[in-house]
Amino acid sequence: MRIALRRDYRDRGLGGEAVRLVLAHAFGTVGLHRVELEVYAFNPRAQSVYERAGFVREGVRRDALYWDGEYTDAITMAILAHDWHAIHGGER
Numbered sequence: 001m002r003i004a005l006r007r008d009y010r011d012r013g014l015g016g017e018a019v020r021l022v023l024a025h026a027f028g029t030v031g032l033h034r035v036e037l038e039v040y041a042f043n044p045r046a047q048s049v050y051e052r053a054g055f056v057r058e059g060v061r062r063d064a065l066y067w068d069g070e071y072t073d074a075i076t077m078a079i080l081a082h083d084w085h086a087i088h089g090g091e092r
């Protein structure tokens with residue numbers, strides 16, 4: 001998964017809420033076991049949002065992206081159904 005909001009809607013809690021709603025649907029309604037994503041190292045805001053939702057860092061793809069004249073790492077993160085239920089107690 002990956003979330004992107006219009007610039008003027010950022011930093012109001014909407015991204016965090018969107019991630020939680022997607023995960024509630026994925027685990028609570030669809031019954032998925034695992035949701036994973038990739039976030040670039042230059043994006044600490046997105047990493048913070050994903051970590052707060054329960055995503056765990058699993059690895060780093062070193063220098064996976066060449067952006068604006070520099071290489072940057074791609075961080076892989078995932079959350080499992082039991083992580084989600086442990087954090088959110090089965091909420092939908």
Ligand SMILES: CC(C)(COP(=O)(O)OP(=O)(O)OC[C@H]1O[C@@H](n2cnc3c(N)ncnc32)[C@H](O)[C@@H]1OP(=O)(O)O)[C@@H](O)C(=O)NCCC(=O)NCCS
Pocket residue numbers: 002003004005006009010011012013014015016017038039040043044045046048049052
């Ligand atoms: C990433 C994105 C979806 C987050 O949504 P958002 O609504 O802006 O984020 P929220 O307001 O829910 O939460 C932002 C959190 O990041 C934190 N944060 C902001 N800038 C930060 C920084 N430089 N370093 C660490 N944390 C930061 C805030 O403190 C806040 O945490 P808190 O609620 O604990 O205080 C949104 O900013 C966006 O669309 N960005 C551009 C596209 C993008 O980067 N998408 C992710 C691709 S993987």
